[in-house]
Amino acid sequence: MRRSTQLNRLNAASLARWVVMTALLAVAGLSYVYLTLQLHWLGDRQKAFETTLAGLRKQNDVANVQIAALTSRSALQRRLKEGYLKMVPITEQNIVRLAPVRPAPEENAIRPVANDQVGR
Amino acid sequence: MRWNGRTRCALVCICFVLLFSAFSFRLVYLQLVKHDKYAGLAAEKHVYKQPIYAERGVITDVNGEILAHNIPVEIVVADTSHITKEKVAEAVALLSQELKLDPDDLAEKLASDRHYIVLKRDLPTSAADALRAKLREQNLRGIYFEHDAARLYPNGSMLCHVIGFTDFDHKGIQGVEASMDEYLRGQDGYRYIEHDRAGQEIVLYRGQERAARDGYQVHLSIDLNLQNIVENEIDAAVREYSPQKATIILMRPQTGEILAMANRPDFDLNQRNTAKPEQMKNRAVIDMMEPGSTFKIVTAAAALNEKKVRPDTTIFCENGAWNYGGRILHDHHPYGELSVQDILVKSSNIGAAKLALSLGDQKFYEYIRRFGFGERTGVELPGEINGTIRPPQNWSKISITRIPMGHEVAVTPLQMAVAMATIANGGKLITPRVVKSITAAEGETVSEFSPSVVRQVILPETAKQISNALRGVVSDRGTAAAAAVPGFVIAGKTGTAQKVDPHGGYERGKYVVSFIGFLPADHPEFVGLVVLDDAKTSKPELNYGGLVAGPIFSRIAEKAARYLDLAPQPDLIKPTAPGRVASTSASRH
Numbered sequence: 001m002r003r004s005t006q007l008n009r010l011n012a013a014s015l016a017r018w019v020v021m022t023a024l025l026a027v028a029g030l031s032y033v034y035l036t037l038q039l040h041w042l043g044d045r046q047k048a049f050e051t052t053l054a055g056l057r058k059q060n061d062v063a064n065v066q067i068a069a070l071t072s073r074s075a076l077q078r079r080l081k082e083g084y085l086k087m088v089p090i091t092e093q094n095i096v097r098l099a100p101v102r103p104a105p106e107e108n109a110i111r112p113v114a115n116d117q118v119g120r
Numbered sequence: 121m122r123w124n125g126r127t128r129c130a131l132v133c134i135c136f137v138l139l140f141s142a143f144s145f146r147l148v149y150l151q152l153v154k155h156d157k158y159a160g161l162a163a164e165k166h167v168y169k170q171p172i173y174a175e176r177g178v179i180t181d182v183n184g185e186i187l188a189h190n191i192p193v194e195i196v197v198a199d200t201s202h203i204t205k206e207k208v209a210e211a212v213a214l215l216s217q218e219l220k221l222d223p224d225d226l227a228e229k230l231a232s233d234r235h236y237i238v239l240k241r242d243l244p245t246s247a248a249d250a251l252r253a254k255l256r257e258q259n260l261r262g263i264y265f266e267h268d269a270a271r272l273y274p275n276g277s278m279l280c281h282v283i284g285f286t287d288f289d290h291k292g293i294q295g296v297e298a299s300m301d302e303y304l305r306g307q308d309g310y311r312y313i314e315h316d317r318a319g320q321e322i323v324l325y326r327g328q329e330r331a332a333r334d335g336y337q338v339h340l341s342i343d344l345n346l347q348n349i350v351e352n353e354i355d356a357a358v359r360e361y362s363p364q365k366a367t368i369i370l371m372r373p374q375t376g377e378i379l380a381m382a383n384r385p386d387f388d389l390n391q392r393n394t395a396k397p398e399q400m401k402n403r404a405v406i407d408m409m410e411p412g413s414t415f416k417i418v419t420a421a422a423a424l425n426e427k428k429v430r431p432d433t434t435i436f437c438e439n440g441a442w443n444y445g446g447r448i449l450h451d452h453h454p455y456g457e458l459s460v461q462d463i464l465v466k467s468s469n470i471g472a473a474k475l476a477l478s479l480g481d482q483k484f485y486e487y488i489r490r491f492g493f494g495e496r497t498g499v500e501l502p503g504e505i506n507g508t509i510r511p512p513q514n515w516s517k518i519s520i521t522r523i524p525m526g527h528e529v530a531v532t533p534l535q536m537a538v539a540m541a542t543i544a545n546g547g548k549l550i551t552p553r554v555v556k557s558i559t560a561a562e563g564e565t566v567s568e569f570s571p572s573v574v575r576q577v578i579l580p581e582t583a584k585q586i587s588n589a590l591r592g593v594v595s596d597r598g599t600a601a602a603a604a605v606p607g608f609v610i611a612g613k614t615g616t617a618q619k620v621d622p623h624g625g626y627e628r629g630k631y632v633v634s635f636i637g638f639l640p641a642d643h644p645e646f647v648g649l650v651v652l653d654d655a656k657t658s659k660p661e662l663n664y665g666g667l668v669a670g671p672i673f674s675r676i677a678e679k680a681a682r683y684l685d686l687a688p689q690p691d692l693i694k695p696t697a698p699g700r701v702a703s704t705s706a707s708r709h
Contacts, residue, residue: 043323058192058245065191065272072274073185073344 167327170313174306175269176290177335179283179297181344182556187283188297188389190269194248196240200230202262211260215239218251239263241288242270271297273389279347280389281402282340282381282501282554294400296338296554299500303558303566306335334561341377341556346370349679350380357672358384361655367404367533368672369649370680373541373638375571376550378499379646379680405497405504408530409632409651412617412665413467413599415526415536417543420464421586422487423475425578431461431585437470445517449473461585465592467599467614473521481512481520488523490577491539492549493531498572499552507531526617533634537649540636543586544611544644547578587611591641594670603635603670605678607688611644612637612673614665619654630654635669639677645684648673 069075079085150158179188196219203211208230216223219240229237243251248265255263271286284295292301312327350368357366363384370380383403387395401407423429440454451468463471476484488494494509508530515523522528534552542549551572558567578586590611594603599614612635619630634651638644650669657663681688 039324040322047321047323061190061192062245065189068186068189069272069274073348074275074278077348 166314168313168315170311170321172309172311172330172332173267173269174308174332175334176271176286176306177304177561178337179300179304180337180339181342181347182340183343183345184339185344186274187279187340187342187344188271188273191272192245193242193268193270194245195238195266195268196243196248196251197264197266198230198237198239199235199262199264200233200237201235203230203260207260207262210258211263214254214258214260215251215263218247218254219243241268275344276390277386277388278351279342279344279381280386281383281400281404282342282378283389284502285389285392294503295402295501296340298502300338300555300558303336304338307333309333336558336560336566338555339557339559341372341375341379341553342381343379345683346680347380347382349676349683350382353672353676354382354384357650357652357655361652361657361668363652363655365403365407365651365653367407367649367651368676369404369533369537369647370676371537371541371552371647373544373550373644373647376538376541376552377556377571378552378554381554402501402503404533405499405501406532408505408507408532409653410529410617410620411526411531411536412615412632412634413469413472413526414540414613414615414634414636414665415529415531416464416467416472416524417586417590417613418488418491418493418539419472419475419484419524420460420589421491421543421578421582422479422484424460424585425487425582426479426483428478429460429475431589432459434459435463435471435474437463437468437474440470442470442473444473444521447518449518449521461589461592464586464589464613465595465598467593469525472524476520476524481515484520484523485509485512487577488529490549490575491542492574492577493529493535493539497532497534497538497552498574499534500555504534505532507535526615530620533649533651536634536636536651537647540613540638540649541647542577543583543590544638544647545583546580547576547583549574549577587641590637594637598666599664600635600637600666600670602667603637603674603677605639605674605681607690607692608639608677608681608686609641609689609692610637610639610677611641612670614670616663616665629660631663633663633665633668635665635673637673637677639681640686645686646677646680648677648680650676 076085080087176190178186178190180186196215198211208227211230212223212227215221216226221239226239229239251263252265269290271290273280273283273285280295282295284292284297284299286292286297290305292298292304297304309330309332311329313321313323314325314327315321350370354366354368357363366382366384368380368382369378371378381402381404383401385399387399392400424431429435434457437451437455437458439456440451442449449470451466451470453466455462455466455468455471458466458468458471460471460475462468463475479487488509493507495506496504510519510528515528519528538549538552541552551574553569553571555569557565557569559565588611590613591609592598593614594600594610594612600612603612603614604610615632615634615636617632617634618626619632621627632651632653633655634649636647636649638647650672652669652672655663655668657668662668
């Protein structure tokens with residue numbers, strides 16, 4: 001009776017220590033693997049975002065180029081010639097005057113565009 | 121020596137020590153001495169320095185209107201080692217159709233065993249995306265796409281000689297694209313990356329990175345509104361007179377800023393591959409011409425500045441023919457006594473020759489050089505030439521009578537415009553500028569070009585005297601009444617020079633006609649130069665600077681004055697504006 005007690009006695013503290021240590025090691029290892037995979041996954045996501053961003057930039061550049069081409073002086077003049085655009089004479093109330101108006105000596109004579117409303 | 125156990129043991133130990141010492145030394149040698157070499161070799165296997173391309177800077181006019189910018193495109197390349205023989209025919213059929221390439225050429229290229237063949241450059245991104253989808257659909261491998269950017273010029277041929285263009289390697293080779301290449305180019309960046317077996321980047325192992333610095337924006341002094349006026353008028357002149365070449369320049373005399381510059385023939389910047397070399401020359405800076413009578417401003421300015429004469433000093437003009445050095449010098453009309461002012465107004469060759477004689481060879485030559493002739497103006501345009509001004513020791517006996525009227529010298533149109541700007545600017549010679557400022561993409565100014573005075577060529581009083589005399593040129597008494605602009609006092613000078621024959625002598629019946637002027641004469645806002653080489657008029661007597669170039673200047677100056685909001689003088693406004701000199705009508709001159 002005494003011998004069997006001696007043989008089967010379990011050192012709970014030691015066992016617990018080993019179990020905890022093993023578990024910690026396992027968690028550390030799994031965490032390392034998980035985090036490494038996360039890093040790779042995030043890296044792939046970063047790359048995907050960069051690709052998307054580059055694509056958007058490219059689209060933006062193309063759109064800017066198209067805007068510049070369509071609003072360029074040559075394009076607008078071509079449109080004007082083709083009749084797509086029309087020049088409307090500026091009416092008196094839409095003229096911004098930079099200096100007092102000089103009386104024109106005769107009709108249709110050239111004169112500067114001047115603004116007598118500045119400061120009012 | 122006895123080989124007992126201890127001795128043998130010691131011997132074995134020594135051998136081991138030597139062996140491991142050798143290993144240790146080798147290890148130290150490899151790890152320390154040769155570290156960089158082998159680390160580099162290892163890195164080559166899996167580390168790749170990925171370039172980050174900088175975007176070329178934008179060129180704008182003075183108001184920020186875009187003149188040159190970039191469009192993303194793709195380059196299609198093939199690696200034939202990745203294309204199986206069975207798939208070549210399929211690839212040829214698809215690529216020849218999509219890329220508009222010759223099928224035979226393409227088949228030949230794909231049949232070779234090269235790893236890098238450029239099939240098509242400047243493919244629009246939309247077309248590249250469509251091709252990529254079709255390649256995926258047909259499961260074709262070995263065709264790859266590289267990102268690139270093409271230079272685009274929204275205004276086509278407008279201002280083509282000033283803007284210039286780049287080669288396929290994005291290096292500026294003409295115009296501002298070439299002269300400002302250092303600023304426009306930017307600086308490529310890089311990133312060290314590692315890739316896996318499939319060639320995909322492992323972002324986790326990204327190494328050192330340096331961002332690209334995009335090229336700076338170059339802002340020109342050119343005003344596209346004025347340029348448009350000039351382009352329309354030069355086109356009208358080409359239609360009317362069919363000149364071999366034509367040049368028009370507008371510049372601001374106080375700052376040297378070039379406001380507009382146009383040449384004919386010209387070319388479309390977006391289709392420059394089809395342009396001939398003759399079309400690509402910026403004749404304002406690389407073409408030499410004999411200036412003719414416009415050069416008389418230099419002669420008169422020199423004589424007045426040296427106090428050899430006063431504006432009202434009279435000079436006998438020999439009634440139209442003067443024998444000097446055994447050669448007869450003629451005036452267009454016979455004149456007797458003319459004041460120095462009237463020598464310019466009537467454009468007397470004999471009067472100008474006598475003014476130069478009063479100065480002497482050396483002094484006259486000195487003034488020619490002081491006005492900037494014979495050296496580059498320093499404008500930011502590549503290929504500018506010096507012109508040809510021979511030193512007095514190389515002059516013939518009659519040179520002193522021919523150079524004052526603009527013969528025996530070769531100048532560029534820009535040099536002539538700068539000389540007139542010197543008169544308009546109170547005698548100060550200013551370096552002409554076509555670039556106003558350079559800014560970074562974020563907007564901060566990198567460089568700003570302020571006016572640069574080269575030298576005081578003549579006294580301000582002398583410049584004023586010449587300016588007063590030049591007003592008479594654009595009057596009913598002068599040679600350029602048709603250059604007048606209603607409401608403004610203009611100072612100007614006409615020039616009509618017989619064309620120099622490249623084989624020697626002059627070409628009969630061919631002339632370079634020109635007009636240079638500024639307005640308003642009191643406070644000049646701009647100087648304008650119009651030069652037409654070999655204009656075709658219906659009658660030879662119409663082929664004069666005042667009759668051909670003068671009216672062109674008038675129309676440009678009138679529109680430019682309106683655009684610049686210059687106030688006209690009401691008392692100078694006439695009911696009718698000068699019309700175009702009809703090449704078929706003799707009534708206008």
